[in-house]
Amino acid sequence: MFVAPISTEALLEQAQAETLYLNLIEQINKDFNLANEGIDFPLSISPDELKIQLHEKIYRMIQYKFAEYLNLLYIIDVSEIEIKKLDGSDLVILAEQVAFLILKREWQKVWFRNYYK
Secondary structure (H helix, E strand, O other), rough: OOOOOOOOOHHHHHHHHHOOHHHHHHHHHHHHHOOOOOOOOOOOHHHHHHHHHHHHHHHHHHHHHHHHHHHHHHHOOOOOHHHHHOOOOOOOOOOOOHHHHHHHHHHHHHHHHHHHO
């Protein structure tokens, strides 16, 4: 049964433990490209670097490309309820929380695809 991780670090550790980390990177790249937000994380990227770069990308999108940011959330299928729960008063913290929600949804897709194949 799928259990959503409680933090980015826990999610990335679980992805590595289940040898699905590369699949997670591929899913992130795929969905960002579907949203016309070219991002190409190399498969060799470390979990810490992935977390940092994803956070920076979301931060820049919120600031400069808000319509594209909303489209990305739609394409990835991030829960609207979860997004509405976030406090948007600090953009840095908001971007970090949204990056986690994106990772969580992408991880869910990868996990289910692997579990039910």
